[in-house]
Amino acid sequence: MxxxxxxxxxxxxxxxxxxxxxxxxxxxxxxxxxxxxxxxxxxxxxxxxxxxxxxxxxNAHYEKPDIYEDSSQDHVKWLTDQKKKSIKWLYWNRYAEDLLEGGFNPKALDSVDDITEDILSRMEDPQREGRWDSRGMVVGYIQSGKTANYIGLICKAADAGYKLIIVLAGIHNDLRYQTQLRIDSGFIGSRKEPDKPEQVVGVGLISAKHKRKNLEVPLDVTCLTTSSPDGDFTKKFAGSRISTSPDGAPVCIVVKKNATVLRNLNEWLTDLEKKHPELPLLMIDDEADNASLNTKKYEDATAQEKEDMTSVNRQIRDILNKFDKSAYVGYTATPYANVFIDPDARSDEYGADIFPRNYIISMRSPPGYFGSDTVFGRKSSGDAVDHFPGIVLVDDDEIMLPPERRSDSTFVPKEISPSLYEAILSFILSTAVRTVRNEGVDKVIHNSMLIHVSRYIAAQGTNSDNEEMQTGLTKLIREILDSIKDDLGIADSDRYREFHDFWDASFYPRSKDILDRIDDPMCSDVTWEQVRTVLRKTVKSIKVRTLNGGNKDDKLDYSKYEKDGLNVIAIGGDKLSRGLTLEGLTTSYFIRTAKTYDSLLQMGRWFGFRFGYVDTCRIYTTQDLITQFREINAADAHLRYQIRDMIDSDKTPANYGYKIIQNDPKFRITQQNKMRTAGKEIGNPYSGSLKQTYKFQVSPDIVMDNFRQVWQLVSALETRCGYENTKEGNYLWKNVPVDLLLKYIPDIKLHPELGMGKDLIRYISDRSSSVESPELTHWTVVLVNNTSK
Missing domain, CATH: 1.10.10 (Arc Repressor Mutant, subunit A)
Known part of the structure; x- marks a missing residue:
């Protein structure tokens, strides 16, 4: 009650x-x-x-995305107000209702509604006659809600009449499994697991409620994949389950990007296409920069070599080309490889490549998003204290996998480092704090710790209920947890004093520092006395999961802990590198290096939303990795405002010529084979460069407008900043705040050949408004006295 x-x-x-x-x-x-x-x-x-x-x-201020659309493509505008009124939106409405009932923020839902409508309107009308296809890309941020977004798009596409929906969900079973669970809940409405009756979940519960009230509900979706360990697509399971027709219910297939799986799907679709070539197909490509791209070399290639594309890319294009009506939407937070796709690549047999020729939608960072810029800032050097206070530096001499052993696939650690032991204590305290805060609240919370030190199974270890079968880090951490649990069973144990000392000296002060920087009133104060009462119970609840090829049965099965929540330490490598969500991630121990921007940024599973527990978050990492993340942040910000500049300049992705900053030649933007069409490195076009106005507009109207803008700027400078007279008779203003310049300079019309339009203004604005590491915040302005000439 x-x-x-x-x-x-x-x-x-x-x-x-x-x-x-x-x-x-x-x-x-x-x-x-x-x-x-x-x-x-x-x-x-x-x-x-x-x-x-x-x-x-x-969550009140959701900025609209930046949208590029190529008007020269064969697209017919169709989603008019009248058309929207004629669609019942049954799938979308029940999805929205399910999100709200689950506590989804109404403002966030409005944003999802707007953006998915933007995307749907740029796809083709599924009722449009003739043969057509579209290619688009949505650029988001890591762990910022893209799955919720594309499930919303799937629901609206089904309402509009798309009948076949294929979701490409990463390259690992774990991500495919996690994506299947989300789609089961948000679109299918039921879940199938081995040896269990079909379970009604998510939107299925909404439909059941509506049926009891005699309200109209959407048709049941036929799903040809399941959330079981072997639930990926097989021709045997698909069998005769499908009876799709233009008037029937939609069919959904969630597959991983594996050449064999896609080949089987492609062969099965060949029969379907023969019966129903007119079925409108929507393909969602999650992590569209990973595995989907054709990485074969095109330069100086023969016609036959150009046909020999990578197998996953070939299967994707063949599926799209198989149907008369198809829409491809790629989602990614790291589009560095996608901008290097050859826009003209085409095969007679498999059709056009997946270059986003029709539209690009670049989403803005949502309110409250805990992203890389907030955590690391954008400077290329500096101390960790300039960043998020939850960063804890790991000294080089503490790294348990020394540089000379990182490429050794047989190396097995014999003990954990002091910094990893401290990180485990931090996770226990973080989980205890959240447990105290959640007492008396009817809400399930999960708590996760990430340990990512190596890509090799030998170092990560293998997990088993049989202690003799446990190895590597998994074995060491389980032994530590068992020891702590046993010690906390003794009322006056030294373990309590150890935790108390760590709480007073480090954990609690660091949490206070975080809340001094990030305002979150949901982070209520918790005392040591409160934490102590739940400490042993917390340790006893912690599971250890090892996510690698040697532990195929281990997975982050949060859905099986919907009553009490899952507290888990996840150890892994490549499987933790992309797409996988760690619910309630508070503590990360991350010392694995990467050679490319996209790989490293995707490894940052700690990005996302941390309302109510941001003060408990800790990231244990090295100074070198902090520096690399900062370099990525600068490059990422620059690429995103290039997308905005391309839109403002009325150019296309094919002729704009994206420039991605790369300072360290050993730290690449993406894999070399994904950059076949990239030009030479030219460096950061603004940082450290001199920009001059050596050409001027001569139109009398423009000259007069520019004079007014400069006069207003000078007047504002006289009001807000005192000036000095130089010996040359010039007027000099020092320490001019950047907001004053940005108020007037954008309206000054410069010659277009100078290349200093809105792109440069955004560069200054982004640098100066960085949350953690603002730059270019104060300027020196000089008005040159030219009366002597």
């Missing part, structure tokens, strides 16, 4: 506050107190204020 009253009161207050543009904490408190004074149920005032503040303030 109390929980239901709490939700009702919370929704009522949020509804009342939505009319206030920027509600402050004090305004929210006034509404909460007023509401609580008028009800008899005792509710937690501080918790209400914190959660309402989070929903209304942290």
């Amino acid at each position: 109390i929980e239901r009253d709490y939700i009702t009161v919370k929704k009522s207050i949020i509804s009342l506050l939505e009319s206030i543009p920027e509600p402050t904490e004090s305004i929210i408190e006034t509404f909460v107190v007023s509401m609580l004074n008028n009800i008899s149920t005792p509710l937690d005032k501080d918790k209400l204020i914190a959660e309402i503040w989070s929903e209304l303030v942290l």
Whole structure:
């Protein structure tokens, strides 16, 4: 009863506050107190204020994405207001309802609604006659909600009439399994597991509720893959399950990007295409920069060699080319390889490559997103103290896999380093803090720790209930947890003193430093006394999962712990490098190096949303890795505002010529075979360079407009900044804040051949507004006295 009253009161207050543009904490408190004074149920005032503040303030400002669309392509605009009214949107509406019931933020849902409509409108109308295809790409951020986005797109596409939906879900079974679970919940509505009856989940529960109320529900989706360990596509399982027709229910297939799996799917689709070539196909390519691209060399290649594309790329293109109507949408947070796809690559047999020739949608960083820029900043050097206070430096002499052993696939660590032991203590305390905060709350939370030190199974170890079969890090960590658990069973154990000392000296002060920088009222204060009472229970609950080829049965099965939550230490390498979500990730021990931007950035599983527990997050890593992440951040920001500049310049991806910053020749942008069409390295076009206006606009109207802008700037400088007279008679203003320049300079019209348009303005704006490492924040301005000439 109390929980239901709490939700009702919370929704009522949020509804009342939505009319206030920027509600402050004090305004929210006034509404909460007023509401609580008028009800008899005792509710937690501080918790209400914190959660309402989070929903209304942290998530209130969703910026619209940057959208490029090539108007020269064969696209017919179709999603008019009238067309939208004629579509029932049954799949989308039940998905939206399921998200809201699960606590999804309404503002975030509005953003998903808008963006998925933007994407759908740029795909073709599935009812359009004739043969057509489209290629698009959505650029997001790591762990920023792209799965929720493309499930929303799938629902809307099904409502509009797309009948065959194929999701390419990474290259590992773990990611395919995790994606299948999400799609089961958000689109299918049921889950199939071996030796168990079919289970109704997610949107299926919404449909069941609607049926009881005699409301219309969408047709059941036929899914040809399952969440079982061997649930990837097979022709045997597909069999005769499909009875798709233009008027029937949609068919969904979730597969990993494996040449054999895709070949089997392709062969099976050949028969389907013969019966129903008119079926509209939607292909979602998750992690579109990984495995999907053709990495064969094109330079000086013969016609036959150009046909010999990589097998996964060939299967993808063959599937798309097989149907008269197809739409391909690639999702990625690291599009560095995608911009190097040959836009003109085409095969007579397999059709055009997956270059996003029709549209590119670049999403903005969502509010409250805990991203690489927040964690590491953008400078190429500096101390960790300039970054997120949760970063803990691992000294080189503490690294348990020394450089000379990192390429040794047989190396097995005999003991853990002091820094890894501290990271384990941090994870235990983080989990205990979250347990205390969640007491009395009807909400399941998961807690995860990531350990990523090597790609080799020997170092990671193998997991087994049989202790004699355990090896490597897995064995060492299990032994430590068992030892801690046993010691905490003794009331006056030295372990309690060890945890208490670490809490006082490091964990609690660092948490305070984090909250001094990142405002999150949901992070309520927790005392050592509260933590102590749940410490042993916390340690006993922690599982160890080793995700590698030697532990095929180990997976992050959060869905099986929906009652009490899963507390897990995940040890791994390549399987933890892309796409996989670690729920409630608080502690990361990451010392594995990478040779490319995209590989390293994708390894950062700690990015995402951390409302209510950001103060418990810790990242144990090295200074070298921090420096590399900063370099990536600068390059990533520059690429994203090049996409905006391409849109403003009315150019296409084929003729714009993207430039990606690379400072260290040993630290590459992406794999060399993905950069076949890349030109020579030219360095950062702005950093350390001199930009001059050696050409001027001569149109009288432009000259007059520019004079007005400069006059307004000078007037503002005189008001806000005192000037000096130089010996040459010039006017000099020092320490001019960048916001003053950005208010006037963008409207000054420079000669187009200078190459200093909105791209340069955005470069200055992005550098100066960086959350953690702002640069170019103050300028020197000089007005040259030219009266003597």
